[in-house]
Amino acid sequence: MDIRPKITPIYQTSVFKFQDLTELETYFQEPGSSYMYSRNGNPNSDELAEAVNKLEGGAGAVATGSGMATIFAALMAYCRAGDHVLCAADIYGGSSALLNAELSRVGITVTYVPFEQLYNLGQFVQPTTRLLLAETISNPLLRVADLRRLADECHRHDLKLVVDNTFASPILTKPLDLGADITLHSVTKYISGHSDVTAGVTVAADAETAARLRQITMIYGxxxxxxxxxxxxxxxxxxxxxxxxxxxxxxxxxxMLQQHPAVRAVYYPGLPQHEQHAVASEQGHGLFGGMLSFKLDDDPEAVSDFMRRVKRFPFAPSLAGVDSSLSYPLGTSHRNLTPEQQETLGISVGLVRLSVGIEPVEELIADLEQALS
Incomplete structure (x- = not known):
């Protein structure tokens, strides 16, 4: 029977068969010629990695079990014990937790760079500094990094630039085209887009780094x-x-939120008043993504009342699904920061983050208006 599926089947198998020793030797001598064990590679995970790699214009990619796993793989591609990394202060809380709580245990140290100083790294660079980790669009205040300028500054100091492109997606911005060395995604978010997958993808600009990522992914499982x-x-x-x-x-x-009397501030790169609106418009080709944050009064009960009243934005601490949701950075993604760090970053009691879905926008606006009133 000649079976030619249009869609790749699900290869739900942990292991693949060899006919004889010749096939086994071919597997080891010609990488990519066949499969042996799904931890080492599987047609489905390879298809995802190759698809994102093509979108990002990379030299190779790997798919991982979560966004955190892909951040870990990216950092380990360049770092070893005794190394030092720079990290944008405006970063996902999980990234800082990985650096502070785990990589510090194996001798990798970190210095956090305020957003305003990202393009002047000289004062932060040490002899052992290997890379800068930053986000295209930061979480949760939607600050936008000028990636070409940032890549030039990193390379001037012989540093690698690793960019978390989750908030933007390759549709808005392709960091490798702007000089980044690695770009990565929590596939859980926009890549998958339906809140039913936990996954990550790391994409490398060069073949050597891509091979290192594959090794890390395989050995660490x-x-x-x-x-x-x-x-x-x-x-x-x-x-x-x-x-x-x-x-x-x-x-x-x-x-709408910008005009509402109950809203103290709105953070969205698509608004002309946003500090990085110009670079966001250029890097995003006129699109600005589906994430925004806004501030209510710094009153926990006022925030809780809004959450109880809103119907189309359930409180779900993730983002980027086709259905809208909201999150509370102070109590979820950034709760492990010190009060001083939270204050410095502008993460206050009244800050609410919206992940705007693809429902009819008039219905979403009506729901927010009734909740805010």
Whole structure:
């Protein structure tokens, strides 16, 4: 029977068969010629990695079991015990927890760089500094890094630039085209897009780093499962359409919130008043994504009342699904920061983050208006 599926089947197997010793030797002598064990590689995880690699314009990529796993792989591609890394102060809380709580235990130290000083790294660089970790669009205040300028500054100091591109997605920005050495995604978010997958992808600008990432993923057992890979590939096929709708809805909501008397501030790169609006417009080709944050009064009960009243934005501490949701950075992603760090970053009691979905925008606006009133 000649079976030719249009969609790649789910290879739900832990191991693959060899006919004889000749096939076994071919596997080791010709990498990529066949499969042996799904921790080492699987057609479904490879398909996802190759699809994101193509979108980002990379030299190779790996799919991992989570966004945290992909951040770990990216850092380990360049670092060893005794090394020092720089990290943007405006960073996902999980990234800082990995650096502070775990990589510090194996002798990798970190210095956090305020956003305003990202393009002047000289004062932070040490002889053992290897890289800078930053985000295209920061979480949760939506600050936008000028990646070309940042890459030039890193390379001037012989540092690698690792960019978490999760908030932007390759539809808005391709960091490798702007000089980054690695770009990565929590596939859980926009790449998959339906809140039913936990996964990550790391993409390298050069083949040597791509090979190192594959080695790390295999040896540490970071590989993504076949089923999750298959679901992520399915979600990826609508990424371009979804990002356009996310961006359209988020801009309309940001404009509404900007005019609402109960809202103290709105953080969205698509607003002309945003400090990095110009670079966001250039890097995003006129789209600004589906994430925004806004501030209510610094009163926990006022925030809780808003959360109870809103219907279309359930309190779910993640983001980027087709269905809208909200999160509370002070109590979730950034709760482990010190009060001083939280204050410095502007993460206050009244800060609420919205992940704007692709529902009819007039329904979302009506829901927010009734909740805020």
């Amino acid at each position: 970071l590989t993504l499962s076949p089923m999750e890979s298959w679901l992520a590939v399915r979600g990826l096929k609508t990424l371009r359409l979804r990002v356009r709708e996310h961006s359209h809805n988020a801009l309309a909501i940001a404009k």
